[in-house]
Amino acid sequence: MHYDVFNGDADGIIALLQLRLADPRKSCLVTGVKRDIQLVSHVEREQDVTSVTILDLSMDKNKAALLNLLAREIPVFYCDHHQAGDIPCSPHLDSLINLDAEVCTSLLINQKLKGRFVTWAIAAAFGDNLHAHANRLAQSQGLSREDTDFLCELGTLINYNGYGATLNDLHIFPTVLYQELLDYQDPFNLRNDPQSPFYLLKQGYRDDYHHLEQLVPIHQSSSCKVFELPDKAWARRISGVFGNELANQSPSLAHAVLTLNPNQQDYTVSVRAPLSDRLGADEICRQFPTGGGRKAAAGINALPKVSKSAFIRQLEAYYLK
Numbered sequence: 001m002h003y004d005v006f007n008g009d010a011d012g013i014i015a016l017l018q019l020r021l022a023d024p025r026k027s028c029l030v031t032g033v034k035r036d037i038q039l040v041s042h043v044e045r046e047q048d049v050t051s052v053t054i055l056d057l058s059m060d061k062n063k064a065a066l067l068n069l070l071a072r073e074i075p076v077f078y079c080d081h082h083q084a085g086d087i088p089c090s091p092h093l094d095s096l097i098n099l100d101a102e103v104c105t106s107l108l109i110n111q112k113l114k115g116r117f118v119t120w121a122i123a124a125a126f127g128d129n130l131h132a133h134a135n136r137l138a139q140s141q142g143l144s145r146e147d148t149d150f151l152c153e154l155g156t157l158i159n160y161n162g163y164g165a166t167l168n169d170l171h172i173f174p175t176v177l178y179q180e181l182l183d184y185q186d187p188f189n190l191r192n193d194p195q196s197p198f199y200l201l202k203q204g205y206r207d208d209y210h211h212l213e214q215l216v217p218i219h220q221s222s223s224c225k226v227f228e229l230p231d232k233a234w235a236r237r238i239s240g241v242f243g244n245e246l247a248n249q250s251p252s253l254a255h256a257v258l259t260l261n262p263n264q265q266d267y268t269v270s271v272r273a274p275l276s277d278r279l280g281a282d283e284i285c286r287q288f289p290t291g292g293g294r295k296a297a298a299g300i301n302a303l304p305k306v307s308k309s310a311f312i313r314q315l316e317a318y319y320l321k
Helices: 010-022 060-071 105-112 118-127 131-142 147-159 173-181 190-191 197-213 233-249 281-285 307-321
Strands: 004-006 027-031 051-055 076-080 093-097 225-228 254-262 268-271 291-293 297-304
Touching: 004 010, 010 051, 010 118, 010 147, 010 173, 027 173, 027 281, 051 060, 060 076, 060 225, 076 105, 093 268, 105 118, 118 131, 118 147, 131 147, 147 190, 147 197, 173 197, 190 197, 197 233, 225 233, 225 307, 233 254, 233 268, 233 297, 254 291, 254 307, 268 307, 281 297, 281 307
Parallel strands: 004 027, 004 051, 051 076, 076 093, 225 254
Antiparallel strands: 254 268, 268 297, 291 297
């Protein structure tokens, strides 16, 4: 059995979507909420695994499981843009890794497929908040402003659907969403189908976003803004996309969104580096246990309440000019 292992956000889903539109194959799907990134461990001991594709998951965070697969001489294709660490040297590993802050996994797959499903890749780039790159790619394809805006909204909504503490927080399970999207070789067909998942996610996003209308930052300075959200399903769903929106509204500032976890003892944190200098988010978050991510966008899974002030000080100091 072939296994497809992928992040449950827009980048992971659309990276796999492009591959399977180009090369349809029966596979076992392994994914989860966006922050569930150590997914390769779910595959390494499966007895029926004959090959594996791994997309949009940090190789560094999945290294032990990957090494076990390679030791069993199982062919692995690994494509990602997160921290990789030392890439194993194995004849069974085909890796496509690029840590550039202006790259995402779907854009790497788009290059591999020579632009065969470029409109899907544009949607994924928008979903991963790579708006400048996505807009350039859309212009190179001669897309209208209306079509480009639709791909931006689609990517944002697919990414929005990946955020939650558990799968039950999500509007659509990522495996189901991927399988539904697989019916649309052309993403613009979702716009023309009133029963498509695009419209379900659009309504869900509208309902969740309503809660943000009166929200004000708990901290703001010349270098950053910090917002806090309650322990609610809507807050967990909207947190990441909200962080992206804040970054686009104030590109010279860093932003953090803290969402109270169900245990009432700690926060899930989303950090966005300034768009004018997409660096440092990963460095800040790795100073705290359970922190990690990319240079432009990173997070902490469980920031203790007692560490909130220390985190804000670190964020502010790092980007202080």
